[in-house]
Amino acid sequence: MEFFNKETKTALQAKEAALWIAFAPVVFQAARALRDFGILKAIGDSDDGLTIEQIIQQVNLSRYAVRVLLEAGLGMELLIVNDKKYKVTKTGHFIQHDTLTRINMDFSQDICYKGMFHLQESLQEGKPAGLKELGPWNTIYEGLSILPGTAKESWFNFDHYYSDLAFPTVLPTVFKHKPKNLLDIGGNTGKWSLTCVNYDPDVKVTIMDLPGQIGLATKNIEEKGMADRVDFYPTNILDESLPFPKDFDAIWMSQFLDCFSEAEIISILKRCREALSDNGFVFILEPFWNRQVFKSAAFCLQQTSLYFTAMANGNSQMYHTDDFFACIREAGLEIVEEDDSAGMNYTLLKCKKA
Structure with missing residues (x-):
């Protein structure tokens, strides 16, 4: 990946980009309004475009509201106009129809937007100063099960969309050595654990997570009739005095370690090493921004890091492999396999005791 090693814009293009950034909050909210008020859909569903009167x-x-949004949409290149008829551009089409774009926009609005007002404070203090816009927690993970309004749905949609696409592609690697006992750390709603017990009829899974998350997972596991195949281990993984369960053939962490600082990652991986059987493996599924095929994917991950800064915990990020792999080595583990083709933009790491 060589997206960020040279200047690519002319001076005029650079100034245009700077002006876009200056108005980015306005652009974002206007794009949402065009989408959520049904203006993009109405225009997109027409054969030859619509006039402002037809849109109204x-x-x-009101005519005023529609007019200012249409004019903003022209500047944002979501719309074009000819003979007073508006049509949706390709970018406008993706704002309206692309699932990935919709999930990212909803996450930015419902989880990040107000909290980002406190980004500079978060950077100075090393704490998620923006989280107070959602609730009175030290980290967002404490409040996931009780997030207000649409925030809960937006958070889980964002969290699951990427990893869900990766799960089917990594199962053969995880189950190559037929693990009998698998520890799912940060199991969230239990999706991965259910995927595992449906894939291998002999595996026993233990979900380890915060008590609130265990409650969500327990409900989902019981509804699927898999309570006899899945155990639960509620804990606070940041409390080093609380032991991990032992003797697992496989330990799984999907988009989990990016929720922690480097020092915390090392601590968690050291305890994973202790919980692993002698011939077991630790599997880590992560989206690394420097391993992306598309520049837009790297961009999304780089900006997601600031969600962690302002909203989640104040000290973690979407990592570059240089920094992340150093944590693995420091914890006494060795990477034996790397697969950058997992799902949409993930890398699967297979690690053993060094």
Whole structure:
């Protein structure tokens, strides 16, 4: 990946980009309004475009409201206009129809937007100063099960969309050595554990997570009739005085370690090493920004790091492999396999005791 090693813009293009950044909050909210008020859909569903009068007939907004949004949409290149008829551009189409874009926009709005007002404070203090916009917690993970309004749905949609696509592609690697006991750390709602017990009829899975998350996972596991195959281990993984369960053939962490600082990652991996059987493996599924095929994917991950800064915990990020791999080595583990083709943008790491 060589997206970030040279200047690519002319002076004029650079100034245009700077001005886009200056108005980025306005652009974001206007794009959401065009989407959520149904303006993009109304125009996109038409064969030859719509005039402002035709749009007004289909949305519950004043002429003024529709006009300012349409004009903003022209500047954002979501719309074009000819003979007073508006049409949706390719970018506008993706804002309206692309699942990935919709999930990212909803996450940015419902989880990040207000909290990002406190980003500079978070950077100075090393704490998620923006989290107070959602609730009175030290980290967002303490409040996931009780996030207000649409925030809960937006968070889990964002968290699951990427990893869910990767799960089917990594199962053969994880189960190559037929693990009998698998520890799912940070199991969230239990999706991975359910995937495992459905894939291998002999494996026994233990989900280890915060008590609130264990409650969500327990409900989902019981509803699927898999309570006899999945155990639960509620704990606070940051409390080093609390032991890990032992003797697992496989330990699984999916998009989990990016929720922690480097020192915390090392501590967690050291305890994983102790919990592993002699011939067992630690499997880590992570999206590393420097391993992305597309520049837009790297961009999304780099910006997601600031969600961790302002909202999640104040000290973690989406990592570069140089920094992350150093943590693995420091914890006494060795990477024996790397697969950058897992799902949309993930790397699967297979580690053993060094």
